[in-house]
Amino acid sequence: MTTAALPVLMYHSIGGRVPTALRELSVDPGLLAEQLDALAGAGYVLTGLTEALDQRERGPAPAPHVAVTVDDGYTDFLDHGLGVLRDSGARCTLYVPTRELGASPSWLSDAGDLRLMGLPDVVRLAAEPEVEIGSHSAVHVPLDSRPRRRMADEVAESRTVLQDATGQPVDSLAYPHGYHDDRVRMTVHSAGYRSACAIGHRVAPRGEDPYAVSRLLVGPDDTPERLLERVAGSQDAELRARVKRWAGPPWRWTRRAVRSTTGKVLT
Ligand SMILES: [Zn+2]
Structure with missing residues (x-):
């Protein structure tokens, strides 16, 4: 039984240089830090998706949760993303397409400097308390376009x-390009996943199918204020009021110098 709407944020690249057409896919590490700090300062607990869904199943939490998800597994998550999450006290679910790892993203005609991390990187990230590893299927192709088998x-x-590589359960999947249908959702359920997420551009409402979790695409135009509005705007009036009270300082004065681009978190 679900009890509350769950905002689920969707990121891709953290600080990668991408062509203008793909600018929505990349958020600067400094902006990510401000976004996460604003949400934490407003009283949200920032977790991976499975942790947030499990919390929701248990009933009303002492503090509202926001799930943070990162798609594709770009190497800039190693360079910037993990450090920002750690500094913000946030956790996330990182969805990776297993056959694409270690290469350029095959589904982008011009990927700028985006590269995908390798499986050894995924294994090391799985050992970090901030990161839940999720599946982005094996190849980055819409699942509803594939032959059933x-x-x-x-x-x-x-x-x-x-x-097998991480020694940990993989409970969640993100549909490549967000596409799914009944057949895909049933297959994902049968394969043992406990949740799957799409895009949706809205907060996951109460009682939503756990195999069709909506997410908010967070981009470079999401100032901390705008993101707070998007997250809080669809929730109930009492929570909106609490967030409004929390949304003032101190986070506005805590802009942090994000580690330099050369300071890799994992090498
Ligand atoms: Zn993707």
């Missing part, structure tokens, strides 16, 4: 590869 194989294979 191939789609089922890819969904299962990705989970097996990640679980």
